[in-house]
Amino acid sequence: MPPVTPLFSTSPKTVNREIEHWMNNLNEVQSVINTVEPKLSAAPTKWKAVSQHVKEVSEELSQIFNKEDPHYDVIVAGVNAGRKWDSVQTEIAKTDNVRDRAMTRVRKYRDEIEVLRREYKEREKVRERYDHYRIKLDNLEKKGKDQPRIERNQQKLKDAEDAYHAVTAELIQKMENCWKKHVEIFAEASIALWHMQMRMIDEFSQTSEDVRPFVEDYLKNVKNTSFPSQDYIGDDSLAANHTQNPTAHNNDSTLDTSDLKRTLSANSTDASPTFEEKGKQGSAPETYPSTQSLSA
Amino acid sequence: MPPVTPLFSTSPKTVNREIEHWMNNLNEVQSVINTVEPKLSAAPTKWKAVSQHVKEVSEELSQIFNKEDPHYDVIVAGVNAGRKWDSVQTEIAKTDNVRDRAMTRVRKYRDEIEVLRREYKEREKVRERYDHYRIKLDNLEKKGKDQPRIERNQQKLKDAEDAYHAVTAELIQKMENCWKKHVEIFAEASIALWHMQMRMIDEFSQTSEDVRPFVEDYLKNVKNTSFPSQDYIGDDSLAANHTQNPTAHNNDSTLDTSDLKRTLSANSTDASPTFEEKGKQGSAPETYPSTQSLSA
Numbered sequence: 001m002p003p004v005t006p007l008f009s010t011s012p013k014t015v016n017r018e019i020e021h022w023m024n025n026l027n028e029v030q031s032v033i034n035t036v037e038p039k040l041s042a043a044p045t046k047w048k049a050v051s052q053h054v055k056e057v058s059e060e061l062s063q064i065f066n067k068e069d070p071h072y073d074v075i076v077a078g079v080n081a082g083r084k085w086d087s088v089q090t091e092i093a094k095t096d097n098v099r100d101r102a103m104t105r106v107r108k109y110r111d112e113i114e115v116l117r118r119e120y121k122e123r124e125k126v127r128e129r130y131d132h133y134r135i136k137l138d139n140l141e142k143k144g145k146d147q148p149r150i151e152r153n154q155q156k157l158k159d160a161e162d163a164y165h166a167v168t169a170e171l172i173q174k175m176e177n178c179w180k181k182h183v184e185i186f187a188e189a190s191i192a193l194w195h196m197q198m199r200m201i202d203e204f205s206q207t208s209e210d211v212r213p214f215v216e217d218y219l220k221n222v223k224n225t226s227f228p229s230q231d232y233i234g235d236d237s238l239a240a241n242h243t244q245n246p247t248a249h250n251n252d253s254t255l256d257t258s259d260l261k262r263t264l265s266a267n268s269t270d271a272s273p274t275f276e277e278k279g280k281q282g283s284a285p286e287t288y289p290s291t292q293s294l295s296a
Numbered sequence: 297m298p299p300v301t302p303l304f305s306t307s308p309k310t311v312n313r314e315i316e317h318w319m320n321n322l323n324e325v326q327s328v329i330n331t332v333e334p335k336l337s338a339a340p341t342k343w344k345a346v347s348q349h350v351k352e353v354s355e356e357l358s359q360i361f362n363k364e365d366p367h368y369d370v371i372v373a374g375v376n377a378g379r380k381w382d383s384v385q386t387e388i389a390k391t392d393n394v395r396d397r398a399m400t401r402v403r404k405y406r407d408e409i410e411v412l413r414r415e416y417k418e419r420e421k422v423r424e425r426y427d428h429y430r431i432k433l434d435n436l437e438k439k440g441k442d443q444p445r446i447e448r449n450q451q452k453l454k455d456a457e458d459a460y461h462a463v464t465a466e467l468i469q470k471m472e473n474c475w476k477k478h479v480e481i482f483a484e485a486s487i488a489l490w491h492m493q494m495r496m497i498d499e500f501s502q503t504s505e506d507v508r509p510f511v512e513d514y515l516k517n518v519k520n521t522s523f524p525s526q527d528y529i530g531d532d533s534l535a536a537n538h539t540q541n542p543t544a545h546n547n548d549s550t551l552d553t554s555d556l557k558r559t560l561s562a563n564s565t566d567a568s569p570t571f572e573e574k575g576k577q578g579s580a581p582e583t584y585p586s587t588q589s590l591s592a
Contacts, residue, residue: 025360028359028360029360032356032357032359032360035356036353036356036357039349039352039353039356040353042349043349043350043353046345046346046349047346049342049345049346050342050343050345050346050493053335053338053339053342054339054489054490054493056335057332057335057336057339057485057486057489058486058489058490060328060331060332060335061328061332061482061483061485061486061489062482063324063328064321064324064325064328064478065479065482069479070479070480070483071479071480071482071483074483074486074487075482075483075486078486078489078490081490098514098515098518101518182360183361183365183366183367184366184367186357186358186361186367186371187357187366187367187370187371188514189353189357190353190354190357190370190371190374191370191510191511191514193350193353193354193357193374194350194354194374194377194504194507194510194511195511195514195515197346197350197500197504198504198507198508198511201497201500201501201504202501204493204497205497205498205501208490208493208494208497211490211494212494214487214490215487215490215491215494218394218484218487218491219394219491222394222397
């Protein structure tokens with residue numbers, strides 16, 4: 001069938017606003033899919049960058065340490081936790097059925113929209129056939145052609161119009177049904193995104209527990225020694241920061257100087273000197289932990 | 297004083313192996329500092345990438361949602377948590393006194409090594425002066441010069457030698473003391489690195505709690521419906537994965553089908569259908585949550 005262009009101003013191309021509406025809606029959905037799908041796919045790489053960075057820095061800091069060095073336990077805890085983060089992250093990135101499932105649904109959904117887009121284009125042929133007979137009959141009538149020929153074309157127009165309406169109604173229904181699915185599929189994608197984040201956070205959090213005692217001990221010593229109450233200075237104060245910071249976990253540790261003794265017997269091996277040493281009382285923040293402890 | 301080159305094979309340049317040893321050690325330390333310092337400085341950008349990614353994907357998934365849509369609560373919880381992650385991350389990156397303090401110490405330490413490197417180069421002049429009189433005296437004696445001149449130069453050689461030994465001993469002591477500090481300074485850097493990680497994880501974990509109920513509910517429903525016990529298939533099974541996965545937190549939820557009712561009344565608003573709907577029993581994993589629920 002040759003393409004039919006609107007030949008007369010009285011016979012413009014038939015337009016169905018509803019089908020255009022649903023096609024626009026589906027285009028919006030597909031635009032979201034096109035943005036989100038590659039990002040969901042790349043989600044673990046963001047965590048890879050975190051774990052790799054922490055592993056690298058921890059390892060680099062350990063390079064020139066010896067087993068006998070003070071603070072070797074801190075360094076080793078950091079290296080081990082960094083390595084574990086990295087392997088845990090790799091494991092989660094590799095096996096994530098929730099994400100796989102959500103991604104599969106998103107991709108299938110995109111395919112489904114593509115099928116409807118093809119049907120939408122196919123429908124144009126039916127619309128063109130309808131417009132073709134509409135215009136043709138109009139011409140035949142204007143030119144006063146013989147009745148049998150007009151009647152033959154009236155029947156053809158009726159068939160074309162029925163087909164046009166049937167195809168249009170069916171496609172609208174399909175498009176609407178397809179469009180509605182985005183609510184559930186996008187919700188599932190969001191769940192999958194967060195599920196992965198939570199697995200990462202939960203694992204990272206658990207792994208970090210081996211390093212936490214060292215960090216807390218350090219914070220407590222810094223707080224107790226570097227900021228005698230009379231030197232307490234608002235924002236610039238490390239102690240103030242950690243008191244306000246809900247994550248520091250140095251829950252109201254008292255300023256009792258007996259806390260200066262390292263209390264983490266479990267982590268403190270033999271006689272290694274740790275962050276608390278002589279020469280701290282009243283020392284400026286930047287000179288604590290005292291470097292004098294090492295020149296002894 | 298002109299540079300003195302070894303003129304005779306019997307008078308080579310004086311070498312002190314100990315000072316070379318400490319200079320090499322300090323070079324090793326500085327090499328670690330040069331690698332670690334920019335990385336420590338860039339540490340928050342890794343978390344920025346995570347939080348920005350999650351925020352972006354959550355927001356993009358919400359773009360064509362309406363308040364009345366089912367699962368709007370999941371989507372909103374994701375968007376809010378993503379935004380909070382991003383702002384929390386920015387806050388931690390901005391104010392981190394522990395990291396600032398460790399970075400300052402690392403940088404000062406690098407400056408200190410640089411000062412010793414300059415002293416090491418300055419010492420060359422003292423060494424050259426010593427070698428100069430050593431060679432000069434050797435020549436005077438070989439040529440049989442007059443005794444007063446030889447004695448005058450013997451005294452000069454003695455002074456130069458004393459200065460050389462004094463400067464060398466002092467510098468060795470300084471270098472050793474400086475080198476030893478790396479243990480404590482690197483331990484503090486590691487603490488600072490992990491302190492930041494823990495703040496991020498703790499905050500992210502806390503923020504995610506608002507999304508967790510939706511994720512857990514989803515996992516429970518998927519487990520209960522998509523994998524009837526008779527269809528349980530090893531590795532390929534989502535249910536198996538979540539049972540093995542310590543982070544999924546679907547602690548042995550029973551297969552009682554009454555669990556299918558959404559139990560999170562706190563999060564479930566009005567009559568929005570959620571992930572559990574009719575048509576799930578025995579359905580294949582890829583068709584659950586049933587899309588039929590939306591075409592009703």
